[in-house]
Amino acid sequence: MSDDFEFSESSAATFDIKAFLYKTLSYWKLFVLCIGVGLFIVYQQNIRTQQSYKLATQISVEDDKNPLFTSNTSLTFNWGGVSGKVKTIITTLQSRSHHEKVVDNLQFYISYLKQARFRKDDIYKAAPFAISLLPNTSQLLNKPVRVTIIDDKTFELGLDFENMVVSTQNFTTKEKGTADVPLGAFSQRFAFGDPIVLPFLNGTIHFKKDRKIIPGESYFIEFQNYDAVVAKYKNKLWINNPMNSSILNLEMIDVNTQKIEDYLNETVRVLSEDQLNRKNQFVTNTINFIDEQLERVKTQLTLNADSLNNYRQNNKIFNLDEESLQINDKLSKFEIEKDNTNRQLAYYSNLKTYLETSERFTELPAPSIAGVSDGNILANISKLNALSVQKSKYESTVRSDAAIFGDINRQMEGLKAVLLENISSATNGLRREMEFINSKIAETNSKIRKLPKDQQHMLNIERQYALSEQTYNVFLAKRGEADIIKSASVSDILVIDPAKDTGAQPIDLKLSSRYVFAVVGGFLPPLLLAFLVTFFDTRLHGPQNLEQVSRIPLLGVIGKSTMDNNLVVHNSPKSAIAESFRAIRSSLQYMYKRKGKEGTKIIMVTSSVSGEGKTFCSINLATVFALSGKKTVLVGLDLRKPKIFGDFNLNNDIGVTNYLIGHKTLEEVTFTSEVENLDVITSGPIPPNPSELLIGEPMDTLIEELKKQYDYIILDTPPVALVADALELLEYADASMYVVRQDYTKKGMLNLINDKYKKKELSNISFLYNDYDQKGKYGYGFGYGYGSYGYGSYGNGYHENHKPKFSFVDRLGRWFKL
Template structure:
């Protein structure tokens, strides 16, 4: 039964070949050029299609700006009513959605003006010659460019292409959205500049900007974007940095349109400053509103009292009071003013108590100064509770609702509220006691008035009501004026150090020229990785050094690549480097035979791992060099499964070894002469069904003995040992065995297989022949074709001085290199 060897599990024992990797990398120079070219082309295409991004910034300072008109004599106190001025509060405000909504709304950044370039529609922003003024509370088409083409006589065409239905629209007044059905295809209509446009897709007026020209045939696009998405995009783009926790804030933004960055940053700072100032003046504003309400009420009462006084005087012909009445009136007016002031305070406390109990927000606390409240504890606590409420309001736009910071603020507010309620209760009790005393004094003066004549009493009463209303009205006017002065004199705590400005900003993206460097590196990386992977998983022999490193079996010789169509390389070109290589092998074999004291006929078996490694080629040429030395040589074709040697000698394979072994022919009948002197050939003959069994017959012993009697050298061409066991049946008949390996073909695992057999003693006197060596190939390491050693011969070179080998004809470049090597 035929024995087959599984070579799939054989593994190379050699380490990673760095030198082979370097040689392979050099051999891939065409791939390097190809991938580098592809990389450069890709980068070029990206460069001409990519818009560069820019980063611009602005710098602001957060300061505690006090009111220059606020003094200790000012009867209105507002210093606790504004934003705390802390930097973190400003950072939270800048991060809030409300700020960005105001900025996008103010700048109308939901409207984008575009112009078609070579590869895309570019955002031209302020460079558009026209502006779209939208009709309030009207819907606009979202996300689809609307084309505007200028025609003659200030007429333009508005067109839009619909690829699907329905489409989305948005009302930018209340930010509501609506889906509408549209006909698939293109919508076109003509309008004049300044004319009202009312369509389901756009509603507004397109006006030509001052100093701009809209030339006939020019095309622009307008696109309306979702408001909330636009806000989110710009909110994400804004970068806020607070260097070293100082009062400085650096705001920056990255975008492809520099004018947009400038406007957005400056508008953001403007909106922040206005909001901060409004919060700072919130207490003043609340006070002014309260005073205005009181003035309106008192003014109405004052008018009624004035009308009543004038009517009574005219009807009763009494225009002045006597001295006693005047004295009583003055004293009573003072007491009543004190009583009204007490009632005003009590009313404020009652209102404040109700507000504290019923409200959750404390940013609209009534101003205590209006009621003349001077209690330091109440003033301080109102200031603290108001500041905490403002802080909570700011955090609500940037911090999650369930954050612990809200619970902490609520606990602080609740504690201050309880303290305030106690203060209010205590102050109210004190005021009620003072009110009782004042009412008693007023009652005494009223008793004096009742002693006056009736006419005088009536006039006194009307005049006293008028004077009281006038006094109250004047007092409110004074406080109103103080509040206006303080509000107008207030300044924002935001100080702009450097406004955003385009001073020639350079792109922050990788420079276009620098990208080509990465293209070159990327183009080199692919072939490098390919070379590494192929080298790492490569299990074939590529040079004699690798073969030597895999086993201790001697390397008999290195044979160059045969470029002839015939295997008779030595016979046809006896002066070639291949012929010299086989002569070197012959010398090594003769040395081996002599060293081992082998007399008489010598036998040599030539095998290999698998078919295609040049076993037959080596067999023919080794037999030829022996014959050319004058020795009678016979080449026996024992590859009974796949016979080959007959074709190169132009002989037939009708009869051969098989016929002899089965007894059909005698030895003389199977021997055939060749055109090579002293060389006979015995072909394998017809392919038998049982090759291995034939080689084990006694007739094989007889054949070898008879050949030894007639020939000096017997060369056996056997089947590949890696495929079948036929060659192993012939080991006992031979003096030496040659194992042929081929460059870039034989797998390293097969070397391990034959090495194991050699070490086990299954094969003796084994040597390698390295076949198909290509000095100009990818893995040559400087071996000449005549390289040969083994059994004491050492190195020998026979590659120089032979001119009939085509492969040895050096080109001009090769000769120049050779000269330089010799010189240097």
């Protein structure tokens, strides 16, 4: 057989839970090592990592109506509703523009750091100073600038430049650039409050009044890329809308709780301010329009008052008669009505032009300033303004090709068409009313023309003054109404629970918890290794394993020997191993008696491979029979790898080989041993054709001659898995002993003998379980040094002389069994 031959695994092999548990316990050193490594790694992480915390704030999206808004108030319109607002608010909170405002307000692109043992910690407001940047100047990016406090008046800036060009950013315009700097260490002193003007840093550092001066203390200021900071906090903000209600929970995680608290509260403040501004946008536009009209009318009113006073003084006319006053009052009334009508016509004309030429409708003044009271027009303008505001908000957060824009545009176009029809109808009605007013004015003017010339001119000046005064008073009243309504408006964002650090706990694993995970993690590698070793381990680790893989009976179990010599039964007759061989002797005698075997008994001892203790069992089995008073001979038929001569202090120059080739007689190759009644026939020189010698006629003659002289003949044969010699010798044996060794013999090695036993090619064969160790039977069997898995190393000495190889598992096992 070739030494590359490999046996298949036994189909009867199953996973042994008990073996797995014992194997796991045997790796206690590896458990200690892995757990120690895990604890060390966690310890290093704990001392190097700054803990993260989570804070939250809760807001409600309301639909607050203005308490001063009534059916007679047309300046503002409360549009919308909660259902649409929540989605808009969430979209706004997720927008880049919103976070840009918050980052700008808090200046979170500036970090204040302090050196800890293994890192620079973000200390934020705990820094004893703050820097105010000079507008429109550039600052060094992503490189901490050291600030060392000298005393209560001075400090020192320092850093090391590795390159002569550094990146900078202007936080006013947000433009990036570069600056030339000196290579190497930079250090310069400044006074607190004095401006710092450097190529890479421009600002003023102020020491906080409530902080204690500690000379020599060092801190760091670091400027971070503005867009990167905005993106960082935009991604950190978590928005939770439970059950799609009007409640929003805003959460954020960071290493500094004060930063989280300020960012969340500023986020809500900016959101609330933005929503209020959008809500008041209509009335704000109206106030601006009224202010422009008041300024214009005020100028006209002043001119008319001066003209009236000058005319009275120059013409000495201070009072008009009763008839003139009545005519003037009547005409003034008609002029005011005409002015109101013209104002409405002008508003409708401007509104029509605005609707036909503009795509945004957020700058329309309230219709009430022009005296417009048409309910349809008021309602449609309100809806159009609301849709325009909503579209403007979506444009900053939603893609331009989103379906929502198409829906909003369709609604706006429909409202525009309805408004244009309403404007046309209202304009026609106002024109008819204007014709009626003009006719009344003409009729009244005809009566005035009958008065004296000086009184006519006086009446004309007074009418102009009264008209300007009336218009001014109207705009002034509207201005006051608009201010009251604006001041009474509240944001739709209600803060239920502001962000506050009330003793936030780290969201990272606590130190104790981390160590628990380290211990658990340390258990896993050895546990996995034990499982894999057990799962892929095909060696026999106990007699019960043998019963699982073969039907061949087990004749006896032999304990582990610690003696250097194989003559255990002779040298230590009271040992447990000696008793084991006596038990085997009794079993064999019982078997022979039961079968009625008389005369000489021939017992063949073999095994699967070298190293299983075949020679050890042969010697001690022969010894135990000899000590019982039976004439016994031990024949070494392992012609390829002779062994038995060394234990008896014999020379192997003469042996069976010499007899079989006819060079020596039986008496010449037979030696008396130190054991009474035990003779030994060694193997002799290694022949070139051992198989042919063992199957020839001289072998038959040898057996027949031995039968005449001895009661028991013990044949020590070669391993059956490596050579075929032992199988050829089976015909001489009355009983065959097949030796297997604990933690050494592989289950697959028994396939050959099992197959022959199943086919009834063998009879009277039994197993001897050798090297049994109670402690090691479930996985303590490493350390024998007999080689790795596979038959190549097991065949050492039978084919070629080579050093045994050890597998990684063997080496690992050997180390842990020391």
